[in-house]
Amino acid sequence: xxxxxxHGSHDVRVDxxxxxxxxxxxxxxxxxxxxxxxxxxxxxxxxxxxxxxSGDILGHEFMGxxxxxxxxxxxxxxxRVVVPxxxxxxxxxHCKMQQFxxxxxxxxxxxxxxxxxxxxxxxxxxxxxxxLTGGYPGGQAEYVRVxxxxxxxxxxxxxxxxxxxxxxxDILPTGWMAAENADITEGDTVAVWGCGPVGLFAVxxxxxxxxxxxxxxxxxxxxxxxxxxxxxxxxxYTQTHVLEALMEMTGGIGPDAVIDAVGMESHGFAPDxxxxxxxxxxxxxxxxxxxxxxxxxxxxxxGRISMPGVYGGFADKFPLGAxxxxxxQLRTGQTHVQRYTKDLLRRIxxxxxxxxxxxxxxxxxxxxxxxxxNFKNNQNEWTKVVLKPGTAAV
Amino acid sequence: xxxxxxEEDRRARRARHAAQPGGAALAVGLGLLLLxxxxxxxxxxxxxxxxxxxxxxxxxxxxxxxxDYAVTxxxxxxxxxRRDIYDFWRDFSNLSKFMENIESVHASGDITRWTISxxxxxxxxxxxxxxxxxxxxxxxxxxxxDSEIDTEGKVMFRDAPGARGTVVETVIAYRPPMGELGRIVxxxxxxxxxxxxxRNLKRLKMLLETGEIATNRNRNDG
Ligand SMILES: NC(=O)c1ccc[n+]([C@@H]2O[C@H](COP(=O)([O-])OP(=O)(O)OC[C@H]3O[C@@H](n4cnc5c(N)ncnc54)[C@H](O)[C@@H]3O)[C@@H](O)[C@H]2O)c1
Ligand SMILES: [Zn+2]
Ligand SMILES: [Zn+2]
Numbered sequence: 367x368x369x370x371x372x373h374g375s376h377d378v379r380v381d382x383x384x385x386x387x388x389x390x391x392x393x394x395x396x397x398x399x400x401x402x403x404x405x406x407x408x409x410x411x412x413x414x415x416x417x418x419x420s421g422d423i424l425g426h427e428f429m430g431x432x433x434x435x436x437x438x439x440x441x442x443x444x445x446r447v448v449v450p451x452x453x454x455x456x457x458x459x460h461c462k463m464q465q466f467x468x469x470x471x472x473x474x475x476x477x478x479x480x481x482x483x484x485x486x487x488x489x490x491x492x493x494x495x496x497x498l499t500g501g502y503p504g505g506q507a508e509y510v511r512v513x514x515x516x517x518x519x520x521x522x523x524x525x526x527x528x529x530x531x532x533x534x535x536d537i538l539p540t541g542w543m544a545a546e547n548a549d550i551t552e553g554d555t556v557a558v559w560g561c562g563p564v565g566l567f568a569v570x571x572x573x574x575x576x577x578x579x580x581x582x583x584x585x586x587x588x589x590x591x592x593x594x595x596x597x598x599x600x601x602x603y604t605q606t607h608v609l610e611a612l613m614e615m616t617g618g619i620g621p622d623a624v625i626d627a628v629g630m631e632s633h634g635f636a637p638d639x640x641x642x643x644x645x646x647x648x649x650x651x652x653x654x655x656x657x658x659x660x661x662x663x664x665x666x667x668x669g670r671i672s673m674p675g676v677y678g679g680f681a682d683k684f685p686l687g688a689x690x691x692x693x694x695q696l697r698t699g700q701t702h703v704q705r706y707t708k709d710l711l712r713r714i715x716x717x718x719x720x721x722x723x724x725x726x727x728x729x730x731x732x733x734x735x736x737x738x739x740n741f742k743n744n745q746n747e748w749t750k751v752v753l754k755p756g757t758a759a760v
Numbered sequence: 761x762x763x764x765x766x767e768e769d770r771r772a773r774r775a776r777h778a779a780q781p782g783g784a785a786l787a788v789g790l791g792l793l794l795l796x797x798x799x800x801x802x803x804x805x806x807x808x809x810x811x812x813x814x815x816x817x818x819x820x821x822x823x824x825x826x827x828d829y830a831v832t833x834x835x836x837x838x839x840x841x842r843r844d845i846y847d848f849w850r851d852f853s854n855l856s857k858f859m860e861n862i863e864s865v866h867a868s869g870d871i872t873r874w875t876i877s878x879x880x881x882x883x884x885x886x887x888x889x890x891x892x893x894x895x896x897x898x899x900x901x902x903x904x905x906d907s908e909i910d911t912e913g914k915v916m917f918r919d920a921p922g923a924r925g926t927v928v929e930t931v932i933a934y935r936p937p938m939g940e941l942g943r944i945v946x947x948x949x950x951x952x953x954x955x956x957x958x959r960n961l962k963r964l965k966m967l968l969e970t971g972e973i974a975t976n977r978n979r980n981d982g
Contacts, residue, residue: 386978391971438971455970459839459924474974475962479955491974501976511978514970 368755369423369507370734375413378424378735386503386511391438394515396449400528401428401505403734403741403751404536405562406676409630410496411738414646415678417480417496426451426493427535428505429528432515440516447519448534449512450703453491453502456517460490467492467700472513473500492700505535506734508755520707523715530714532752533567533721539706540674541567541627547672547697548623550575557581557612557621557664558598559657561589563724563750564674565627569596570719572625581615583608583657585633586746592723603634612664620666628657629675638683653677655684662688673698724750731755819931833931836961840968842917842926843896848968849915850899858963858973861956871904884908910935928964930957 371381386395404427409415418424429448432441441447453472454461460468472491473481481489481498491513494504503510512519522531545568548556556572558565561584572580573596582593583601590600601611612621630653631646632639642654658673662685665671671694689696713719726749729737737751819833838845848854852872856862863875863883874886887907892900892914900914913932920927966973 384979387980389975389977389980390973455966457839457969458965459837462839471966471970472974474976475959475966477976478962479959491976500974503976503978513974 367508368731369503370425370731370753371420372410372418372422372424373420376411376739378411378738380732380734381421383421383423383507386509388434388436389511390513391436392514392516393436394432394439394441394512394519395434396428396430396447396510396512396519397433398428398430398505398508398510398755399446400430400532401425401507401731401753401755402532402535402537403427403506403737403753405564405629406495406536407738408742409676409678411742412631414630415496415498417498417501419497419501422494422496422501423503423507424494425504425506426495427532427537428493428510429522429532429535430510433509435515438516441519441521446522446524448522448531448707449493449505449510449519450534450539450707451493451495451505451536452518452700452703453493453500453513454518454704455514456704461517464702464705466702466704468702477501490700506731506753508731518704520711522711526715527722529722529725529752531711531721533563533724534703534707534710534714536701536703537563538567538710538719538721539703540564540701541569542571542706542710543699543701544568544625544627544672544674545571545575545577547670547674548572548625549670549695550577550623552576553578554622555579555581555616555619556623556625557583557661558593558625558627559583559661560627560629560675561586561593561600562627562745565625566592566596566724566749567721568625568627568672568674569593569598573597574713574718579615581612581621588746589749592749595723608660609664616666620664621669622666623670623672624661624665625672626655626658626661626675630654630677630679632656632658642682653679653681655681659683659685662694665692665694667692669694671696674701676700725752727751729753730757817931828935829933830935831931831933832957833929834957834961835927835929836965837920837924837927838965838968839925842919845926845928845968846896846899846917850893850895858967859956859960860963872901886911928961930961932957 367383367385368380369383370378372378407424410418410424432443432445432447435441452467454466454469455471458470460470467490469490473488477497477500478488489499491500491502493502520534541564550556550572554577556577558568558580561582565582569580569582580598581601582598583603584590585602585604590602593600601608632654634656636656639654639656646654661671726747729751731753734753737753740748741751819831852865852867856865861877863877866873870890872888876884876886878884885908887904888901889904891902892898896917898914898916902912903910911934916929918927963973
């Protein structure tokens with residue numbers, strides 16, 4: 367089959383690799399019809415997440431048709447499914463508590479050794495996201511072996527377009543969980559850093575959850591415009607003093623909750639950020655949490671910080687004092703996708719949520735490398751890239 | 761936590777009196793290690809300035825060698841009833857399903873012969889005798905004269921709090937042999953004590969909770 371593989375930082379290629387097979391009883395094989403490039407893939411692309419090996423198949427946002435099932439799978443051949451990026455067994459302590467991204471049983475035992483020393487506990491399995499999370503072949507491919515196919519994939523009724531439901535695999539639930547972690551109540555102001563796919567869905571979710579106002583912060587005009595369409599007020603940080611503006615837009619109180627939808631590769635020329643970016647380039651496992659620092663400074667006393675943005679290592683000059691002295695709460699994590707898919711599918715069917723506004727480009731899988739380069743370098747216009755395996759290159 | 765019965769406690773106290781550096785004492789020391797944390801600490805404490813013992817298991821002590829013996833162990837919580845896990849383990853032929861380096865297991869009565877694969881095509885024969893078997897609670901074994909490695913171990917099962925299933929706790933002590941075999945055994949157990957034990961118990965948990973062992977292999981030949 368054809369698949370997008372990693373060969374080094376900023377070097378991804380579409381290669382021919384062996385087709386997957388059923389290996390474990392609960393497996394299913396999915397023929398991919400749509401798969402997206404995620405902001406998280408850019409962290410791999412930029413080489414700031416360790417443990418990616420040459421030849422690894424990337425991609426964790428995908429959907430398709432079931433073409434083969436193991437004896438323990440409950441799926442049927444021909445069904446259309448969206449597959450959560452988190453691989454979860456459904457039976458361990460964490461899965462039973464719906465903490466699916468903390469599954470004990472999805473990361474192979476020998477791979478768990480990689481993250482246990484780093485984080486104190488091993489990470490769970492994720493598709494196409496480095497050997498730290500299992501080294502599972504990812505979804506930017508023609509076929510994918512899906513473990514625990516009886517608990518993860520959600521069956522999509524015929525008649526719904528791929529574009530409407532593909533993002534159930536990650537960014538829609540991620541935006542939703544980000545808003546849920548902000549614990550929104552009536553009258554709240556929620557500030558969202560980053561108007562990428564995650565930030566935009568967080569804006570949309572926060573509105574649905576009843577926030578009085580949502581303020582979105584970025585520097586790309588088109589992305590800010592999308593946030594405005596989702597019902598947010600916007601701040602362009604290249605034009606405006608973000609902290610001052612947030613205080614003034616909240617009657618001197620500050621936002622009740624803040625959401626960091628930027629993650630470890632924050633942009634900008636603030637001194638702390640330039641320093642962080644250099645450290646990241648020399649490769650000492652440092653994160654660039656500029657947006658997070660700002661969010662912590664901005665949030666009101668006793669407020670909530672929700673952090674869907676991905677971090678991998680250690681942060682310098684983290685405003686720990688502000689966190690403690692202002693009595694803040696911080697919630698984060700890889701999304702517990704399986705917890706949200708059913709409810710969000712219903713909201714899409716009922717027309718409450720639209721996800722198609724986000725897609726700026728649809729490319730054949732063969733053109734995935736061009737998709738990566740543009741999603742990274744032309745972020746303003748390239749808001750989300752969907753790859754279509756099996757279609758011809760243009 | 762230490763999990764000692766009154767009886768174990770008494771044995772530990774007796775052993776403490778008997779334990780002196782030297783061959784006989786080592787054997788006693790080894791027995792002590794398997795009894796539980798406190799006893800192992802106290803054994804270790806005889807070589808170090810005295811401090812009050814803490815509650816941690818002996819195998820988490822900063823010094824991991826007790827005389828000639830290396831001790832390794834690990835706990836895992838498995839979301840299954842105690843008796844099911846005991847039964848699965850007690851049928852030793854099941855162990856090769858999740859213990860990576862067990863090549864074959866032959867049990868006859870109390871004696872079990874294990875062929876354990878080691879790096880570079882080597883294999884080590886370990887022969888053990890069951891020294892304690894309490895259904896649903898514990899299985900303990902000790903190597904016999906025929907064994908190529910001097911080792912002793914036990915696995916204990918107890919109910920986990922809050923309906924989380926069963927805590928499975930293994931402790932293995934072994935004396936690395938001299939020479940070539942010693943080097944093989946050292947690589948077998950790997951540098952960090954407990955690496956094998958840790959991986960094996962994780963695979964056991966996967967198998968018993970999910971019915972399969974997680975792998976990133978995409979093909980059966982790969
Ligand atoms: N928690 C999860 O399960 C999960 C799932 C998916 C993605 N993520 C993470 O969420 C983050 C965002 O993902 P995405 O797909 O939206 O990525 P993206 O790269 O498309 O978007 C990031 C946006 O942040 C903006 N930005 C950068 N620096 C900023 C700053 N200092 N202030 C304000 N905005 C700034 C960028 O201009 C860009 O628009 C990434 O870190 C990604 O890894 C997490
Ligand atoms: Zn993603
Ligand atoms: Zn699980």
